[in-house]
Amino acid sequence: MGRNGEALKRAFVERARQIGFDTIRIAAPDSIPLAPERLKAWLEAGRHASMDWMADTAERRADPRVLWPDVRSVILLGVNYGPTGDPLATLAKKDRGSISIYARNRDYHDVIKGKLKEVAGFLASRASSDVKVFVDTAPVMEKPLAEAAGLGFQGKHTVIVSREFGNWLFLGAIFTTAELPADEPERNHCGSCRRCLDICPTNAFPAPFQLDARRCISYLTIEHKGHIPEELRPGIGNRIFGCDDCLAVCPWNKFAQASREAKLMQRDDLAALPLADLARLDDPAFRTRFSGTPIKRTGRDRFIRNVLIAIGNSGDAALADEAARLLDDPSPLVRAMAVWAVGRLLPREAIASLGAGRFEREEDADVRVEWSRALGIQEEVAA
Known part of the structure; x- marks a missing residue:
């Protein structure tokens, strides 16, 4: 060498x-x-x-x-x-969708x-x-x-x-194939700090240095193609694509710098997106809206699934209309989360009114389970 x-x-x-x-x-x-x-x-x-x-x-x-x-x-x-700013600032805006910094x-x-x-x-x-x-x-x-x-x-x-x-x-x-001088490895500098582990909303770290993707919000909102387990949905909050919590709280970020790569700098229009607007995206509009970004690869149905979970977690009854509009969506993935969202936001009488006819007509087993939970029909859930 x-x-x-x-x-x-x-x-x-x-x-x-x-x-x-x-x-x-x-x-x-x-x-x-x-x-x-x-x-x-x-x-x-x-x-x-x-x-x-x-x-x-x-x-x-x-x-x-x-x-x-x-x-x-x-x-x-x-x-x-x-x-350039606080990566977690959007989490407090419950009517907005939070997108991971890397995807903005x-x-x-x-x-x-x-x-x-x-x-x-x-x-x-x-x-x-x-x-x-x-x-x-x-x-x-x-x-x-x-x-x-x-x-x-x-x-x-x-x-x-x-x-x-x-x-x-x-x-x-x-x-x-070129032989180049190797650099010295870096040693771990975490010490006794647990900030990244303790902040995780879904407890995705069974132990330090171990990640269980099955509970990770980034995996669930981006890679996972099916229904997100019911017990994990509340922890997702308004995170509709990825999660920065464990990254953002690391003490070593005191040395972080804003990116100098223009193509990776945060776009303001992707920082805090109104959930009401996102819920109205059909497939062509979704593709156009997120063209060139990592968000596009999830596809419209998975993305709207995430948006509906955020709507269900918003506590904002005004957003229930957007969820109700999607109860007849062609995608079972979307319909199921629309049911879950209205079930979280509306009183039982309103849910029963929306379910009338829809529950009986529904052929997808997963959507029927969501209706059963929302309507309090325990027998259907058990079946």
């Missing part, structure tokens, strides 16, 4: 910073020996929920050399997406992948090496690798914490 490796690394880091990466570190391919066993235990506990691809790709995910035997260096790069602008996959390809091309030409680029879409354990590379440490909430940027980093990885 020697001087050539050091010089190549310096040139690469300089180029990566020019392109827009805020932090760059390098790990050896064999730097996460504990990852396979930890991943296996997490999967065996079922904490990956419905994300079956995690289990399907476990062998490749746990070891970079299985994913690509020729890899000699793993480069971890971070782009800061730090917010362009889809980060698109932004970062272009930058990664550019800087990877620079490395390939300089070192006459092969490269592979990854942005959260391949079986790569970016967080353990980032810790091994010294980019940050995995907090008790399992997210990478940077001493320079707090919790607000998007990660990308470049695998290369």
Whole structure:
């Protein structure tokens, strides 16, 4: 490796910073020996929920050399997406929908992948090496690798914490056949702090450094395709896409900076969206409204499911009309949460009036269960 490796690394880091990466570190391919066993235990506990691809790709995910035997260096790069204000401010506005900071602008996959390809091309030409680029879409354990590379440490909430940027980093990885000097790993700096664990509204952390996706609001509102369990809905509050609670309370955010990447800066029109307006979105309007953002990938039905949960949690009877309008929606996912929302906001007589005829006509079993609960028909629920 020697001087050539050091010089190549310096040139690469300089180029990566020019392109827009805020932090760059390098790990050896064999730097996460504990990852396979930890991943296996997490999967065996079922904490990956419905994300079956995690289990399907476990062998490749746990070891970079299985994913690509020729890899000699793993480069971890971070782009800061730090917010300009309080990430949790929207939670107090019960008639508004709260969207995670990361989703309040362009889809980060698109932004970062272009930058990664550019800087990877620079490395390939300089070192006459092969490269592979990854942005959260391949079986790569970016967080353990980032810790091994010294980019940050995995907090008790399992997210990478940077001493320079707090919790607000998007990660990308470049695998290369070039041999580059590895950086020193970062040690954990959580100490006795439990803020991220204690603030979680749905108790998604069974223990420090362990996340159960089945209870995580980010998973439930973004990845989960079906009905959200009834007992978890109240804790979701008005979070309609993702959750920033555990990130926002980390003490290391005192060093955080606002993002310098214009495409990732928070858009004001995505900060606190009126639930009444969102509930009226049909599929074309949804696609147009959220074009180019990560929100679009959930699809209209899942998104409106989330909006209706927020309406049900709002305590605002004026929003009941918006939920009632969706009782006949073509999507069972939407109809079920419309029933749940009116059941939370209206008196029993009004619910009975809305259910008259609808309950009898309903063919979807899950929607019928929601009607049964709302109407107090215990026999139907038990059936």
